[in-house]
Amino acid sequence: xxxxxxxxxxxxxxxxxxxxxxxxxxxxxxxxxxxxxxxxxxxxxxxxxxxxxxxxxxxxxxxxxxxxxxxxxxxxxxxxxxxxxxxxxxxxxxxxxxxxxxxxxxxxxxxxxxxxxxxxxxxxxxxxxxxxxxxxxxxxxxxxxxxxxxxxxxxxxxxxxxxxxxxxxxxxxxxxxxxxxxxxxxxxxxxxxxxxxxxxx
Numbered sequence: 001x002x003x004x005x006x007x008x009x010x011x012x013x014x015x016x017x018x019x020x021x022x023x024x025x026x027x028x029x030x031x032x033x034x035x036x037x038x039x040x041x042x043x044x045x046x047x048x049x050x051x052x053x054x055x056x057x058x059x060x061x062x063x064x065x066x067x068x069x070x071x072x073x074x075x076x077x078x079x080x081x082x083x084x085x086x087x088x089x090x091x092x093x094x095x096x097x098x099x100x101x102x103x104x105x106x107x108x109x110x111x112x113x114x115x116x117x118x119x120x121x122x123x124x125x126x127x128x129x130x131x132x133x134x135x136x137x138x139x140x141x142x143x144x145x146x147x148x149x150x151x152x153x154x155x156x157x158x159x160x161x162x163x164x165x166x167x168x169x170x171x172x173x174x175x176x177x178x179x180x181x182x183x184x185x186x187x188x189x190x191x192x193x194x195x196x197x198x199x200x201x
Contacts, residue, residue, distance in 0.1 A: 023065040026072065027126055034064055037124065039074055041116030042103045048150040050103035051116055052084050058094035066092045068104060070140035071133035074122040081120045082108035085128045087139045087149065107150045109157035131156050131183050138179050148173055152180045162186060166197040
């Protein structure tokens with residue numbers, strides 16, 4: 001009898017552990033109504049860094065872990081405001097019924113539109129288009145969360161000039177420009193073009 005009770009306790013314990021350590025990506029968490037999420041522009045942010053303010057509420061009576069990967073697309077409700085693509089993976093752990101606010105790393109697309117502000121609402125739209133997702137994941141892997149990453153994002157999203165990426169941070173900029181050219185199918189900058197661009201800055 002003791003063995004039966006021990007086995008039952010073990011099974012119940014395993015089930016409780018599985019429930020309390022639920023680990024989902026944001027898409028599944030929202031679709032399965034594990035969490036409720038609302039999104040706006042972040043107050044005082046630039047186009048890049050952490051431009052998206054997110055509010056999450058855990059709807060469950062157990063702790064959940066939510067992964068927000070690089071490459072997710074958040075669409076502006078106002079069509080004149082730029083959309084945002086996440087550029088750095090983040091892991092959120094929410095206690096039962098907990099509500100949290102956090103600013104998410106990302107960069108804007110649609111350069112011809114206005115910059116997001118704190119009064120602008122966004123809707124989660126799943127993965128960004130393949131080229132944008134590829135660049136976002138490259139930025140995440142190489143910890144590029146600056147204006148050069150934003151310039152690269154606009155090259156991919158809006159067809160802007162790849163030379164806008166180049167600055168005095170030569171080695172990282174060259175690699176980013178080469179990766180952006182690879183993603184968009186453009187010719188890479190030649191050594192002579194690159195040297196001229198550096199001199200002109």
